[in-house]
Amino acid sequence: MLANPPAPSSVTVSRVITDRYLLGTRLRLRRAELSDGRRELKLTQKVPVPQPGAVQGLITNTYLSPAEYDVLASLPAGVLSKTRFSIPPLGVDVFDGHLQGLVLAEAEFTTDEEAQSFTPPAECVAEVTDDARFTGGHLVRTSRQELRSWLAEYGIHAEGS
Structure with missing residues (x-):
């Protein structure tokens, strides 16, 4: 977790993302508007690996046409919006709403070994890799008050109500 968004000069690509977590499933529908004008539409399933630390779970992506996206977007879902800034090897998500x-x-x-040898940047104010509350599937159901409480556990005091 970072205290602030990245400096614009460090960003290689940005995208505005709307994630729809389909209720009653492990599926996420994503619309990403890239800074170069492209649009990416995809359906994703993430299955976590029951192992602590920076080990990637199983991820399946299906890229969609606009018509396919629209059909799936009609399903009940919780919605998150954010802007993702790419600063290799990091993707930095700045949340809205x-x-x-x-x-x-x-x-x-590319490998688990690379992940395990990674040192977070100095701007990192909290390590939440093993905290499932900070995954999109949990955040989409989180109130502002719950988020403030979670952040306080890490010594971070969020503004607003």
Whole structure:
């Protein structure tokens, strides 16, 4: 977790993301508007690995046409919106709405060994890799008050109600 969004000069690509967590499933429908004008539509399933630490779970992505996206977007879902800034190897998510002010950084690696040898940047104010509350599937159901309480556990005091 970072205290602030990244400096614009460090960002290689940005995208505005709307995630729809389909109720009653482990599926996420994503619309990403990239800074270069492209749009990415996909359906994702993430299955966590029951192992602590920075080990990636199983992820399946299906890329969708606009018509396919629209059909799935009609299903009941919890919605999160954020802007993701790419600063390799990090993707930094700056959340909107009731999660405004939350800034999470996630590193992506090719191997588990790379992930395990990663040292978080100095701007990291809390390590939440093993805290399932900070996954999208949990955050989408989180109130502002719950988020403030969780952040306080890490010594971080969020603004607003």
